[in-house]
Amino acid sequence: MSEQEVYQNFIDWLGKTWWGLPDSEQLLPMIKARYTAEEAKFLTGFPFSGRSLEELADFKSMALDQLGPYLDDLSQKGILFRKESDNTVRYSLNDSYFVFFRSAFWPGLDDEDSQRMAPHVNKYYFDGFYDQYVTAHAKGLRALPINQTIEDTRQILPYEDVVKVLDNFEYFSVSACPCRHRKNLDDDSHTCKKPIGNCLHFDTLGRYCVENGLGREITREETERILKESADAGLVHGISNWKEKPDTICNCCSCCCLWMEAYHKLGHHKSLDASNYRLRIQPRECIGCGLCVKRCPMDALQLKFSADVQNKYNKAPVLDPPLCLGCGVCVHKCPTDSLTLERKDEIEDPPATIREYGMRFMADRKAGVALKRHGSY
CATH class of the missing domain: 1.10.10.10 (Winged helix-like DNA-binding domain superfamily/Winged helix DNA-binding domain)
Known part of the structure; x- marks a missing residue:
């Protein structure tokens, strides 16, 4: 042969x-x-x-x-x-997704094999590999709100409270972000300056990574520190999109994350699934600095003129609601606390298990209906 x-x-x-x-x-x-x-x-x-x-x-x-x-x-x-x-x-x-877009780049190596593979993986992503996800109602990750950004913490759902989520795990590990690492290895791609050591895995997957040299074991406290540093850097917490035994929390940038790229560059209807929170803006508190607009990974905010706003620019952010992930990245660094997250009126639960998620994905792929893109700008 x-x-x-x-x-x-x-x-x-x-x-x-x-x-x-x-x-x-x-x-x-x-x-x-x-x-x-x-x-x-x-x-x-x-x-x-x-x-x-x-x-x-x-x-x-x-x-x-x-x-x-x-x-x-x-x-x-x-x-x-x-x-x-x-x-x-x-x-x-x-499977192919795991072996090319995850485990290959978790070790964060800059060796000959990784350098040879990265350009092909990056091109393959745009050359049909992600097309099947254009029909998927549920994406692989769901935005996990930054805790301190939620106005009424009594309303936090257990599967969207990062503290309670971490309570479910006994083992913690961290690997390199495979999305940013493979982009940075590719001379034909852009270079991302966001931190890389923040792809978090738990329990079975975490042990697998550590036992096989694909990551290192960390403590619960170090996990929380990595989440804090990622939030400070403007990264979106993206958790496995099922309630029972999620095994991953990614920390996603808008330029490298394969779910973000699916929205921004492939025209998919959304990136990550949104959390059950929405942005609440208090324009009168706003100083018009525009930091929230720069930090939003979905371009969901625009700074617009308003005669009712009392700042030197007479401007305040305006939200395109369908685009908002409810991630809290914009809220986290607002200097005036004019932004908060509040719970949506209608709650949308993620799939209960990874099996249910997979069944939904397969059904959507079989139906073959491309979904309408979110956003109204």
Whole structure:
């Protein structure tokens, strides 16, 4: 079998995951940058759900002492998912989204493999990979409000209170932001100056990252510090978009985040799912500095003239409500406290579980209806 056939067979197999693997001229060079031909041949047909070492030894007709170290090496590359529970280690093949847009860049390496892969991944994103999400009502991340920006903290929903969210976890880890890191590795892309060490993972995913060199273990206190520093830097807290056992909090910028880029550059109807909070503006308190306009990741605010505003510019921010994520990034640094978040009248719950989220995504993709873009400006 030729090398070309080996890679094509693997592409066909990896394309069977829930995310898929759309065709593109970037696909083969990207695959070659991530997998050797030997790995591609070995992984063709590899299960997408967890299997024990003994099961895989039978499946591959290999000795345990030969197979185990090889599977562990692939796990350390972020290609396989390795999970240990009840004294049993199970392995599964990671899907295309996970392996190209997440685990490949979590270590934050500036090595030859990462440099070779990043340009192809960046181009592949725009060349069809994210098109299937144009039909998705629920995005992969949901905006998590910055705590101090909510006017009445008694109304905070448990799954939108970052303190209560963190209470659910026993294990915390941090990795490099894969979105900003892959952009910064690519000479043909822009350079983002926002902090990178703030991709947070919890419990099972957190342990996987640490055990395989894709991140480092941190304390609850360090997690809170990273969230504070990210908020100060103007980054949006984006949490896994399901209520039960979310495993990730990203800290997203508008220029690199793949969900933000989907809105700003691919024309999707929204970026992240919005929180259940909306911005409340008190124009009379505003000094017209425009900081909120600069910090908004969705361009949802404009500084406009108003004769009723008593500042030297006679200007105050005006909101385009459908664009607002309810993230609190604008509120967090307002020098006059003229901005706050208040709970919306109608609450929209996220999917209950990751399984429900996946079922919604698949149903939307099957329906194939592109959704109308948010915003009225």
